[in-house]
Amino acid sequence: MAVKISRAKKNSIKKNKIRDMIDGWLFVLPFVGLALIFFVGPLLVAFMLSFKEYSFLDSVTMWQAKWVGFNNYINAFKDPTFKKALINTTIYSIGVVPVQLVIALALAIVVDSNIKGKTFFRTAYYIPTITSTVAVAVMFLFIFKTDGLLNKILVFFGLQPYNWFNSIHLALPSIMIMAVWSSVGLYMVIFLAGLQDIPTSLYEAASIDGASKWQKLIHVTLPMLKPTIFFNLVVSLIGTFQVFDQAYVVSKGNGGPLDSTMTVVLYLYRTGFREFKMGYASAIAFILFVIIFVLTLIQKKLFGEENRM
Amino acid sequence: MARKKKISLSRIVFYFLLISYSVITLGPFIWSIITSLKPTSEVNNFTVNFSTLSFDNYIFLWKKFPFARWAFNSLIVASIVTLGNLLFNSMAGYALARIDFPGRKALYLAILAMMMVPGQVVMVPTFILLTKLGWINTYKGLTIPFLFSLFGIFLMRQFFLSIPKSVEEAATIDGLSRFGIFFRIVMPMAKPALSTQFILMFTGNWNSFLWPSLLATRDNMYTLPVGLNSFYGQYFQFWDQVLAGVMILSVPAIVIFLIFQRNFIKGISTTGMKG
Numbered sequence: 001m002a003v004k005i006s007r008a009k010k011n012s013i014k015k016n017k018i019r020d021m022i023d024g025w026l027f028v029l030p031f032v033g034l035a036l037i038f039f040v041g042p043l044l045v046a047f048m049l050s051f052k053e054y055s056f057l058d059s060v061t062m063w064q065a066k067w068v069g070f071n072n073y074i075n076a077f078k079d080p081t082f083k084k085a086l087i088n089t090t091i092y093s094i095g096v097v098p099v100q101l102v103i104a105l106a107l108a109i110v111v112d113s114n115i116k117g118k119t120f121f122r123t124a125y126y127i128p129t130i131t132s133t134v135a136v137a138v139m140f141l142f143i144f145k146t147d148g149l150l151n152k153i154l155v156f157f158g159l160q161p162y163n164w165f166n167s168i169h170l171a172l173p174s175i176m177i178m179a180v181w182s183s184v185g186l187y188m189v190i191f192l193a194g195l196q197d198i199p200t201s202l203y204e205a206a207s208i209d210g211a212s213k214w215q216k217l218i219h220v221t222l223p224m225l226k227p228t229i230f231f232n233l234v235v236s237l238i239g240t241f242q243v244f245d246q247a248y249v250v251s252k253g254n255g256g257p258l259d260s261t262m263t264v265v266l267y268l269y270r271t272g273f274r275e276f277k278m279g280y281a282s283a284i285a286f287i288l289f290v291i292i293f294v295l296t297l298i299q300k301k302l303f304g305e306e307n308r309m
Numbered sequence: 310m311a312r313k314k315k316i317s318l319s320r321i322v323f324y325f326l327l328i329s330y331s332v333i334t335l336g337p338f339i340w341s342i343i344t345s346l347k348p349t350s351e352v353n354n355f356t357v358n359f360s361t362l363s364f365d366n367y368i369f370l371w372k373k374f375p376f377a378r379w380a381f382n383s384l385i386v387a388s389i390v391t392l393g394n395l396l397f398n399s400m401a402g403y404a405l406a407r408i409d410f411p412g413r414k415a416l417y418l419a420i421l422a423m424m425m426v427p428g429q430v431v432m433v434p435t436f437i438l439l440t441k442l443g444w445i446n447t448y449k450g451l452t453i454p455f456l457f458s459l460f461g462i463f464l465m466r467q468f469f470l471s472i473p474k475s476v477e478e479a480a481t482i483d484g485l486s487r488f489g490i491f492f493r494i495v496m497p498m499a500k501p502a503l504s505t506q507f508i509l510m511f512t513g514n515w516n517s518f519l520w521p522s523l524l525a526t527r528d529n530m531y532t533l534p535v536g537l538n539s540f541y542g543q544y545f546q547f548w549d550q551v552l553a554g555v556m557i558l559s560v561p562a563i564v565i566f567l568i569f570q571r572n573f574i575k576g577i578s579t580t581g582m583k584g
Contacts, residue, residue, distance in 0.1 A: 024410025132516035
């Protein structure tokens with residue numbers, strides 16, 4: 001009798017295991033299928049192409065195209081336009097990331113506190129984030145034009161008007177201003193979610209110890225927010241290194257004036273889809289990948305191992 | 310008394326800064342909307358002549374240019390991609406969080422690894438593949454490759470990890486199958502996470518530019534961002550019309566956000582997006 005029950009039990013456990021296996025794979029099947037066809041496959045092909053000389057317009061297929069070893073990678077680092085794109089993207093990232101995160105954190109702390117019109121301010125600050133980068137770029141071109149609103153305001157305050165997007169010195173900073181303006185809202189909202197997860201008991205304890213508002217910020221809020229700060233830093237850095245839309249719209253796709261708005265992804269786009277140097281474009285894509293990967297690892301080290309992500 | 314006065318002064322400064330920043334974020338929209346309602350001759354005037362404001366530019370764009378078609382394309386593409394993502398990301402996230410199947414750990418690690426790869430890396434081969442399939446300038450090409458999101462799966466997994474096991478156990482005793490549990494019990498519980506993903510996915514795809522500009526090269530298949538960019542390229546001296554186009558592109562996404570924003574921050578919390 002006892003043996004029978006345990007066998008039945010064993011059978012049902014086995015049955016459950018099989019059912020779990022079938023269910024599990026059925027649930028992930030749509031994703032796995034799509035990912036293999038549209039991500040993993042193309043990723044492997046991109047890696048292969050990065051060691052080949054291949055143009056879409058060639059008569060040979062990409063499988064038959066000539067292997068060139070590391071030439072695409074070597075040429076990239078000799079290519080002055082790519083160097084310029086790397087420098088521009090780095091400047092862009094170093095300028096944009098800290099500014100947008102500091103503003104986002106300050107705004108999050110403010111709209112998390114007890115103020116009137118909280119919902120209005122949150123929404124008002126978030127709206128640029130949900131606006132298309134193309135729309136934002138066009139609006140900024142209008143407001144930043146030589147006889148536009150911004151220059152009118154500058155002149156009103158006795159300052160000098162500038163030719164923002166047509167100057168080799170100001171075009172990239174203008175895109176940086178645009179980027180900060182349009183993405184602060186996203187990081188603010190994520191900080192806000194992080195702030196709301198900090199237990200109020202911690203603040204109460206700090207109050208009992210006689211901590212000032214400022215001390216609470218330094219000793220409670222910021223340490224508790226560390227995982228959120230790490231998350232935002234990673235997302236912001238990855239995002240800035242992939243800047244494309246704004247630079248494309250502002251420069252009509254050519255990265256001008258004089259490559260001053262050329263970014264890595266814009267250059268990838270140009271080599272791959274305008275000049276059809278698809279092997280070379282793939283090599284640039286993998287260089288971008290390595291940069292983002294290394295930056296993420298560095299941040300992980302800096303922020304300690306206890307963070308997930 | 311003196312103390313109270315000091316507080317109210319700091320409050321004034323505080324609110325002044327809050328309002329100033331909302332002027333910075335909303336100002337460009339307000340200025341652009343006003344300009345889009347002006348006739349071309351008044352674009353460079355910094356005064357607003359209310360008697361000349363009209364929706365003529367919008368009607369003009371809608372009738373004389375394919376803006377209606379582009380808006381339709383954007384709506385179709387963003388809707389299909391968003392719905393597909395909500396379903397497939399949730400299914401995958403649920404399986405990874407709750408079903409004990411062989412290969413689960415490896416799959417999760419693979420997702421984390423793939424999340425590190427920027428999308429631009431697969432752009433060239435995917436473009437070649439879609440060309441070979443004849444999917445350039447089709448809705449298939451604009452939607453099917455984008456029906457899943459690694460990040461979305463990650464978020465849904467985080468969410469499903471947070472709901473108690475007892476919920477599913479009770480449903481199993483009641484005789485519900487796995488699919489029954491998923492669609493009738495678990496998905497309704499996931500509303501905050503789903504509405505957050507809905508906002509991010511819909512607005513993200515509505516606004517998406519780089520991929521559609523590769524995959525839609527004929528102007529009847531343009532989405533609004535691609536269409537607006539091409540319109541701007543040709544009509545950049547007509548700022549009233551261009552800015553009307555900007556509003557046709559921006560306003561729907563903003564409206565969707567305003568409608569669905571109620572659970573937005575809560576959703577970000579529950580999906581573990583804050584880190």
